[in-house]
Amino acid sequence: MKIRQLSLFLENKPGRLTEPCRFLAANGINIRTLTLADTRQFGILRIVAPEPDRTAELLAAAGYLVKVTEVVALEVPDQPGGLAGVLEVFDHSGINIEYMYALAAGHKGKAVIVFRFDQPDLAIERLNAAGVNIVDSADVYQG
Amino acid sequence: MIAATGGCASPFHAASALDFIPPAEMRALQLARLQATVRRTHQRVAVFRERLAALGIAPEDIRSLDDLSQLPFTVKADLRETYPFGLFASPMEEIVRLHASSGTTGKPIVVAYTREDVDVWSNVMLRAFAGCGLGRGDVIQNAYGYGLFTGGLGAHYGAETLGATVIPTSGGNSARQIMVMKDFGVTAICCTPSYFLHLIERAAEMDVDLRELPLRTGVFGAEPWTVAMRRRIEALSGIRAYDIYGLSEIIGPGVACECPAQDGLHIFEDHFYPEVIDPNSGRVLADQEEGELVLTTLSKRAMPMIRYRTRDITALASGPCACGRTLRRMKRIGRRSDDMFIIRGVNVFPSQVETALLAVEGTLPHYVIVLSRRHGLDEMEVQVEVTPEAFSDKIGALEELTATLVHAIDRVVGLRVQVRLMEPHSLARSEGKARRVIDNRSLV
Numbered sequence: 372m373k374i375r376q377l378s379l380f381l382e383n384k385p386g387r388l389t390e391p392c393r394f395l396a397a398n399g400i401n402i403r404t405l406t407l408a409d410t411r412q413f414g415i416l417r418i419v420a421p422e423p424d425r426t427a428e429l430l431a432a433a434g435y436l437v438k439v440t441e442v443v444a445l446e447v448p449d450q451p452g453g454l455a456g457v458l459e460v461f462d463h464s465g466i467n468i469e470y471m472y473a474l475a476a477g478h479k480g481k482a483v484i485v486f487r488f489d490q491p492d493l494a495i496e497r498l499n500a501a502g503v504n505i506v507d508s509a510d511v512y513q514g
Numbered sequence: 515m516i517a518a519t520g521g522c523a524s525p526f527h528a529a530s531a532l533d534f535i536p537p538a539e540m541r542a543l544q545l546a547r548l549q550a551t552v553r554r555t556h557q558r559v560a561v562f563r564e565r566l567a568a569l570g571i572a573p574e575d576i577r578s579l580d581d582l583s584q585l586p587f588t589v590k591a592d593l594r595e596t597y598p599f600g601l602f603a604s605p606m607e608e609i610v611r612l613h614a615s616s617g618t619t620g621k622p623i624v625v626a627y628t629r630e631d632v633d634v635w636s637n638v639m640l641r642a643f644a645g646c647g648l649g650r651g652d653v654i655q656n657a658y659g660y661g662l663f664t665g666g667l668g669a670h671y672g673a674e675t676l677g678a679t680v681i682p683t684s685g686g687n688s689a690r691q692i693m694v695m696k697d698f699g700v701t702a703i704c705c706t707p708s709y710f711l712h713l714i715e716r717a718a719e720m721d722v723d724l725r726e727l728p729l730r731t732g733v734f735g736a737e738p739w740t741v742a743m744r745r746r747i748e749a750l751s752g753i754r755a756y757d758i759y760g761l762s763e764i765i766g767p768g769v770a771c772e773c774p775a776q777d778g779l780h781i782f783e784d785h786f787y788p789e790v791i792d793p794n795s796g797r798v799l800a801d802q803e804e805g806e807l808v809l810t811t812l813s814k815r816a817m818p819m820i821r822y823r824t825r826d827i828t829a830l831a832s833g834p835c836a837c838g839r840t841l842r843r844m845k846r847i848g849r850r851s852d853d854m855f856i857i858r859g860v861n862v863f864p865s866q867v868e869t870a871l872l873a874v875e876g877t878l879p880h881y882v883i884v885l886s887r888r889h890g891l892d893e894m895e896v897q898v899e900v901t902p903e904a905f906s907d908k909i910g911a912l913e914e915l916t917a918t919l920v921h922a923i924d925r926v927v928g929l930r931v932q933v934r935l936m937e938p939h940s941l942a943r944s945e946g947k948a949r950r951v952i953d954n955r956s957l958v
Contacts, residue, residue, distance in 0.1 A: 376907070378905075378906075378907035380912075380935075380937055381937070408909050410909060410912075410913065412916075412935065413912065413934075413935050415907060415912075417907060431902075434937075434938070434939055435937075436900060436905050436937055436938055438902070438905055438906065438907055440907045469908055487907070487908075
């Protein structure tokens with residue numbers, strides 16, 4: 372249910388983003404989606420890819436600073452108010468959304484948003500109760 | 515003798531008489547003062563007495579200035595080991611002032627002054643200012659920091675004793691510095707050369723052209739700067755920029771200063787006896803030979819220093835100077851023989867930064883200090899590698915780590931510096947002595 376996302380620490384300098392992408396390509400790993408959070412001095416590259424734990428090991432062995440974090444992918448109706456409706460589930464819940472980003476390919480023609488919650492298990496409980504469709508991790512990894 | 519307005523004060527101030535005496539007279543005066551200093555220090559400072567005893571030397575063995583080379587050196591570690599008052603030669607009732615400067619371990623070095631010492635300090639600073647052509651009628655803006663640092667009060671007392679008008683702006687608040695300079699008819703300024711470069715830029719932003727102001731003299735010190743940087747400052751601001759040298763352990767600013775010839779700094783050698791040594795062998799070098807400057811105070815009472823190793827690299831010159839002064843000269847200080855660096859007038863040792871970094875969880879002990887100069891101000895960036903444990907997928911957590919490190923360094927060093935988190939293994943590893951400091955400050 373939860374997705375294991377990889378985060379890479381990158382120094383903010385020209386060409387730094389190419390290296391991990393090239394490394395994953397060389398190992399035949401298809402990046403499903405990625406997003407870069409950056410500051411003036413450093414960036415955090417967040418990646419969703421198949422076999423996350425093995426990929427993380429490969430990256431770490433290659434000298435990358437990598438961390439695995441659990442995130443949740445939600446189907447969001449691709450229409451006005453679609454995202455707002457999903458977010459309302461967390462109103463007054465005490466659950467904090469640390470960050471979120473879109474899954475590049477979507478899922479079965481629907482929009483998919485990846486959420487990093489501070490309390491993922493509680494969030495899933497709420498989402499299930501509200502009838503929001505949580506995308507299965509296998510579908511996210513393989514497309 | 516005395517200028518009605520700033521601009522043509524005589525450099526031959528009465529207090530400067532000793533600047534012009536024949537060298538033989540100076541040597542006689544130095545020997546008498548040296549012998550008295552050695553006797554008194556032997557009598558009052560246990561560390562010094564024990565060291566002479568171990569070497570089998572008695573104060574009476576100092577019969578000539580050359581005999582000074584028999585005496586042991588004093589080093590900065592001696593001040594730390596005897597912290598705070600172990601090298602004092604006067605009782606506290608006679609001490610009227612304490613100053614302190616930073617040391618390698620975070621513990622400062624304490625220096626003391628009797629009434630007579632403060633007078634000597636005022637005298638040498640007066641002679642330094644007079645040598646830069648300043649006198650009564652000049653309005654001196656003193657932008658050296660006031661406080662434990664010796665720069666502010668040292669320059670202040672000297673300028674007042676000279677009879678000039680002193681404006682104690684201390685450091686910082688550049689907009690106000692420019693306003694004061696413009697509105698108060700400032701004719702001379704004292705600060706670090708890099709701070710003055712910054713003021714030049716701020717003035718331009720405020721549409722103030724320094725060349726149109728009465729300002730004509732700058733007395734700059736407390737950090738290394740080159741002749742090329744002097745030229746830049748003089749061209750941009752229309753002033754004459756003079757180099758002044760000093761260190762807290764000896765007295766503070768006023769050990770030596772340039773004259774209008776701008777060809778080396780005249781050492782006020784009636785109070786501070788200079789030697790230049792080979793830093794490795796300790797052998798005394800001849801004039802013009804480059805080595806480490808060693809200073810002996812000849813009149814200091816509260817805290818006499820015998821053969822203090824300054825770690826500053828220079829060479830001495832005895833020949834006549836175009837200005838007429840007979841005081842020996844030392845070359846501008848370009849580098850130091852140890853790893854200490856000076857940034858914004860603050861002494862910093864890499865070991866201080868290391869101590870601060872190691873006190874914070876989340877970083878590897880791999881770091882490098884990069885010094886640069888931006889907009890005329892010295893910048894210090896500490897690059898440090900992050901541990902896998904401290905790495906987070908959240909930006910906020912890493913920014914918090916950065917802020918913690920900045921604070922930790924500030925606490926030890928007394929400066930807010932940039933901290934840049936680095937990937938593990940991204941910093942060069944050394945096979946011998948680590949190169950902790952990369953100094954990219956081009957002194958142009």
